[in-house]
Amino acid sequence: MKKLVLIPIFLLLTGCEITVLNPNSETGNDQAFLIVFSFALMMIVMTVVVLLFARFVWKYRETDKNRGTIPDDVKGNKKLEITWTVLPVLLLVVLAVPTVAITYEQSPDKSVETQEKATHVEVTAQQFAWTFTYENGKETINQLVIPEGETIVFHLKSKDVIHSFWVPELAGKTDVLPNKELIYEIKDAEIGTYAGKCAEFCGTQHAKMRFTTKVVSEESYNQWLKK
Template structure:
């Protein structure tokens, strides 16, 4: 009885963990597939789950039956049940059934694994190519055919196959958009491949699925699936913003911020076709959903980030400017960053 009481103490904790396991942001769950790859992988998970449930039920029934039927009874201290050692029928049964179950699981798994890893099944004109580069702790996206570079927010057209060439600049990361498909490692010095397709418009949450440092859990990004026309307009706007500059600052504060940016930030960050490639490209910074991949996209959060990025995202490579720039200068810099929009 004491053992049962000790076990029951952990029941509330178990129930809480069970409830939390079903929680998740929209666009994050692999159990709510929104694309061809995700649906195929979800079907494999369901087949695996069904097989496991059947096995557990059968084994549980046999176990319960055995402990009830063959339990020790008064007066049967020396009783020995009938032995079935060497029974060929039983041995064949419990050998053949697992083989059949493994075949049911292995055949579709192998078939779909090869099909989903094939990046050459479509004509070049039918796919969108994107190069993904993982950094500590952010994502860079290059569109080679469109000659566009951006970060954190990945735009794709609905219903079109997107082929990703994935690599890393530093450590091993893993590119993963749970609602659209499985994950793929991003290895430094190596290029891996993955293709995905979104069925409907929306924002799908992506993340790093490989432990890569203190802010691994904050290495988020957004995949924005839009209509084909909207995607074409976005490409056109990004190209225009790359060739020239995004919207010119109009207020005195934003103009001051532009000068501060040129003197302090352009060695790492690019705006338009000018600047460095060490940090995220900021050409369309004002159009993004989050700061650092997860924080609210507000001027207040931007100013906190500029002052001390590592206090928000531990391990971030960007230096802090709380002592180098005054509050007025940081405010002006934030005003300038929010003029960096390619939307017309």
């Protein structure tokens, strides 16, 4: 019976195209590092807690020798109390330093003035399609083309409701707001074809709001722009 319950779960998982932990850009690598790093810290804490729990359960189990014995009332242990107060603080500091640094660096509110040498792409979201406008005025719908090894600056805006720009293998989600332009960067993307989607429910045809991202060489990108 238990095996039958697992079958629909496996079928649902086979339709999942999200590959966040397979980054193909510098931006994605930094975000994946935070996920793995925080998970590793969590597993360390969990392992220590489970081992201590198992040790105490075994040490203070009921036996024929101690059955009916009332243990001494321990008022406190300053060393242990200081230890389990200081250690969580240290772990939070260790996690906070890279988290704050990477989050601040990848904030979608950066000034465009420092990125004049980057490749700029205007991203316009509307129900239910993505329009990409390049520096020479060329437009594509639901197909994004960018050069490898460069900083790509996206100018995100929406014509109607809130959307969310997301290419899982290149970078995390970024909200696309109506009447407000947000700037978001993806650095050093590797050559390949990646699935993109809207990660914010935006209407009845939200599931169809997908796009393809093609990362090509700089030479191929320049030739494509001139076509």
